[in-house]
Amino acid sequence: MCISSRLKSSLPIAGTVIPRPVAAGEGPSDVIDLTSANFGAETQKAGLLLVQFFAPWCGHCKALAPHYEEAATALKEKNITLAKVDCVDQADLCSENDIQGYPTLKIYRKGKPTAYRGSREADSIISYMTKQSLPAVSTVASENLEEFKVADKVVVLAYATSTKEAPIPAFSSVAEAYRDDYLFGLTTDEAAIKAAGVTPPAIVLYKKFDEGRNDFPSEKIASADVASLADWIRSNAIPH
Known part of the structure; x- marks a missing residue:
């Protein structure tokens, strides 16, 4: 420069x-x-x-x-x-x-x-x-779920029954802030949720290293805010 x-x-x-x-x-x-x-x-x-x-x-x-x-x-x-x-x-x-x-x-x-x-x-x-x-959060359905999960080194996917359900608004804010670093997706598709084996709302981080997957603690999901979600994503997106 x-x-x-x-x-x-x-x-x-x-x-x-x-x-x-x-x-x-x-x-x-x-x-x-x-x-x-x-x-x-x-x-x-x-x-x-x-x-x-x-x-x-x-x-x-x-x-x-x-x-x-x-x-x-x-x-x-x-x-x-x-x-x-x-x-x-x-x-x-x-x-x-x-x-x-x-x-x-x-x-x-x-x-x-x-x-x-x-x-x-x-x-x-x-x-x-x-x-x-592109949107900070991609819409995912059962048809492209498996493909999306491996579309990048770190993929963060939220499963919910509606886009207004907590903590989806906070999740969207985190996605906007970290869109350059990670790939974010959201699905409300019942078939996709069933295929993932989760109970909505749920947030899963898929990665091509370490254990390959991290699930946000279910007991904390409803009260998760921007700061806690961002901290959780950053801590799990780094190879250990």
Whole structure:
């Protein structure tokens, strides 16, 4: 990552043309340019937005540019937008967003930023942002129960008779907070519940290591809150 302490020394001399990252391919770019004039409006939109804060002189930014362009074109079809902010031209905007180095990538949902934690190759950006566009909690039925249980290294599945049953609201909040780390699912399908051999409400953590499965204590399930669920998931999702 290029460090932003170089920002001031990189400010252009009047009349100097600053090179921009070269877009991959020909034709118009699918990456939108953000400035202080449109940043607020674009990041407040309901859709999913990935923003790259970059500096034209940054080598890492130049390396990322073709991957970013390729991902933007692929994700456009899924209504996921990629944007960029030139932190030389928009120094104040980048300072307001606490940008410490380049490139910095942030995901925006209705104005709220979260860090992008994926890799920087085109395929990885596409995969990561596609996952981000999905619901934090996937709906599971008997037909895809076995497949879902092994769909990731750690899968957390809630079994309930209704989506409003405790502790499902808390479970959904935990899923939103940890969607980058674990795969979350919910089923109210009687056949799936029977196949799992549980009595709802129940939460089971399936994993591809150690004992392979952990069940949230049944005597505590009805009173489980966000903190207790999160602690339980984190403690059991680490190999011992």
